[in-house]
Amino acid sequence: MTTHKTKIDTLVVGAGQAGVAMSEHLSRLGVPHLVLERKRIAEAWRTGRWDSLVANGPAWHDRFPGLEFEGLDPDAFAGKDQVADYFEAYARKFNAPIRTGVDVTQVVRNSDRPGFTVQTSDGVIEAQQVVVATGPFQRPVIPPIAAQQSSVLQIHSAAYRNPQQLPEGAVLVVGAGSSGVQIADELQRAGKQVYLSVGAHDRPPRAYRNRDFCWWLGVLGEWDAETMQPGKEHVTIAVSGARGGHTVDFRRLAQQGMTLVGLTKGFDNGVVSFEANLAENIARGDENYLALLDAADAYIARNGLDLPQEPQAREILPDPQCLTQPILELDLAKAGVSTIIWATGYSVDYSWLQVDAFKDNGKPRHQRGVSSEPGVYFVGLPWLSRRGSAFIWGVWHDAKHIAEHIAKQRTYLNYRDAAQRQAEREASSQPASLIGAR
Helix, strand or coil: CCCCEEEEEEEEECCCHHHHHHHHHHHHCCCCEEEEECCCCCHHHHHCCCCCCECCCCCCCCCCCCCCCCCCCCCCCCEHHHHHHHHHHHHHHCCCCEEECCCEEEEEECCCCCCEEEEECCEEEEEEEEEECCCCCCEECCCCCCCCCCCCEEEEHHHCCCHHHCCCCEEEEECCCHHHHHHHHHHHHCCCCEEEECCCEECCCCEECCEEHHHHHHHCCHHHCCCCCCCCCCCEECCECHHHCECCCHHHHHHCCCEEECCEEEEECCEEEECCCHHHHHHHHHHHHHHHHHHHHHHHHHHCCCCCCCHHHHCCCCCCHHHHCCCCEEEHHHHCEEEEEECCCEECCCCCEECCCECCCCCECEECCEECCCCEEECCCCCCCCHHHHCHHHHHHHHHHHHHHHHHHHHHHCCCCHHHHHHHHHHHHCCHHHHHHC
16 A cells, blocks of 8 residues: 555545535535545446346436436436446536545544544545445345355356356346346346246336336325335335336236246255245235326326326236246256346445444444434435435435535534634734744
8 A cells, every 4th residue: 555645625435326426516515525436437337237237217317417318318218338428427527536446445533633544545545524425236145045056057146247148048037126027038038948036026117108107206206205114125126127118017027938936935955945925926016016007097187187098007917827836946957947146136345434334234324324423424325315315316416415414514614713713814914924933
């Protein structure tokens, strides 16, 4: 490590969507700051996802207020590289002070003076505030039930790129949130035999009555919900912008040749077992889907909107055999399964942030991103302030609140009482020769 030392008012760690948004608001408020990124701006969008990934919301919705996607239809879904290019362009728009290729290895509070000492791969930084903008997708999680010493290839969805990278044979995809269901669909369309393990999920319509579900959640006030509904902690959302956007329909996936199974329970000598809850999980997903249609219809009637009827949206396909006669055990070798893809989410890694800002379970202790450790802030996490925090535009609004909090605290810290103001006036009014003589 070098001995180079930098002093800055506010240090932002991470230059993804959260770090770029944070830098914009700090710049607007005149707060001196620096953004550090270990790789490139929005690197996770470029190299941390599969090749065909697109945003789950349309371009008119999944963006910051100050810039539209260039050359993209507002109702289209931006590809991952388009999203990364967008954030790079946005950072250039206001000349964001971003330094790439720098890894932050330790943050500690100073014991004898205000602020924090930050160790990096490019020297030491002294900062009065630290904003953690590293996002929620830091460490891929494969649950402990994963088969040990299996001859089957096992990868997390973070390592999946395309069907061509996988060996010949069938695939078991564990997890039916947006990532799992999109990967399973892509593999099935590429000619793979796919088993999809479906847990608890919400299943909104991609669009209904000429409006995307992002629009519906907005006008219905769902994006502004401040707390998650009880019992929804482990419920994923199954939505897709792939191939122009479509509603995820598990029965249709089965109709196309995919085999649905329940929640993955465990492995024993090459045999995987599943919970007998597939029908229950599908039924609850249907309830969530129909509830949003009901709410949308009621909103249209209440506000007298002229939007076309869509009765076919309520048509439910017949239950496939894998739903009525669910598979509870699968011999991987006999089924020809050569790959297991774990679409089981991510955890955060704050080992470098050595401050008193965490609960016993390791999650940040904060109020709308303002940490319990004075001077430490978090931005870019799901449910940071509301349901919309997980979306690009939600990150921008959360960053605005945090930047304004930082600016307000700077105002307090810069306060001078009457005696201090008088002393400063007297010092500034003295001739330079006298000041130098002292």
